[in-house]
Amino acid sequence: MDENIYQHFRKAEAPFIDQVAGWLQDVSDQYRPYLTDFLDPRQQYIVEALVGEKGEQHYRFEGGYLAAERKRALLYPAYFEPTQDDFAIQLFEIHYPTKFSKLSHGKILGTLVNAGIKRDMFGDIMTDGERWQFFVTASMADYIQAQITKIGRVGVRLEAKDYTDLLVPKDAWALEHTTTSSLRVDSLISSVYNISRQRSKELVENGKIKLNWQVFERPDFELGLRDIISIRGYGRIQLREIEGKTKKDKYRLLLGVLRK
Incomplete structure (x- = not known):
């Protein structure tokens, strides 16, 4: 990695820059794609900047829907043509007694984190005002479905959904x-x-x-x-x-x- 790259970013971001450089090296050495966990928008920006500097690899982001904030990055050599399946993202809907209970973004996020799930293992948490859905890495889907039976004091059931069942989020930028x-x-x-x-x-x-x-x-x-x-x-x-x-x-x- 060119040492001049670091001056364009914060000192605290140096470890992530090194991590991205390692991913790109893997793509170059093994000549095959590398899929990251979910990245926040600032991390996505760093990936874009580093791939642009190197120029030998390509990248694509996917977070489950067009306006997603948190997305997985696929880094890949020129020959590879990514598909949506390559991003290995699972959508879940949370079923709960809507007449008697309310959920919130904070409660859902806290429940996932307290279940021992790293933040980079799941993506956006979305609502239309009543229904709630969220994205996770496909590798964690079975574990999450088995572990999450309550959010706060509310009993819940997680149902795996296809992309076609995605709700229309209430909040829009x-x-x-x-x-x-x-x-x-x-x-x-x-x-x-x-x-x-x-x-x-x-x-x-x-x-x-x-x-x-x-x-x-x-x-x-x-x-x-x-x-x-x-x-x-x-x-x-x-x-x-x-x-x-x-x-x-x-x-x-x-x-x-x-x-x-």
Whole structure:
């Protein structure tokens, strides 16, 4: 791996960069595809950048549906033609007593993690307001179906589904253009949700913010492309594109925004 690659990313991302380099080396040495677990959007961006730099391998992402956030990456040599089956993704629907119980994204996520399932083993968790579905790696499907019988105190049954049975998710990203004085987390939250910089800083410092699904408490942290921040009580923001700067030296940004 060219040492100059690292300067384009955060220091904390170096281990993942090395991991991607190893995957690409495997594809090159063995001349066969390599399938990753589920990657978050920032990790997908890093894969795109590294494959683009190397140029000898190809990549494709699949998360079960077009607007998926978390996706598996298939890295493959030029001769290979990927199909959807190559991504080995299983869709599950959660059956539960809808008249008497409510589920939430947090409860489902917590149940899966507490069952000993690594976060990169499952993809998006989706709802249409009543029904709930999620994606997992096919290799974990039997284990998950046997292990998950309750979510919180609610008895549930997981049913394997085909892609054709995918529900239409209620939440949808809206594309928004904005300008901001910096790429700091507190600045962006303030701009998008029209709250004071002090309030957005407090949200971060009080643990109300997740960056790429991990809690962090640095309001001065600068976002990079494809980063997603989740703000409890407000929604989510993804940095899609940095479109340049205004005459007043502010950043012009294209964002994906979910508002609660």
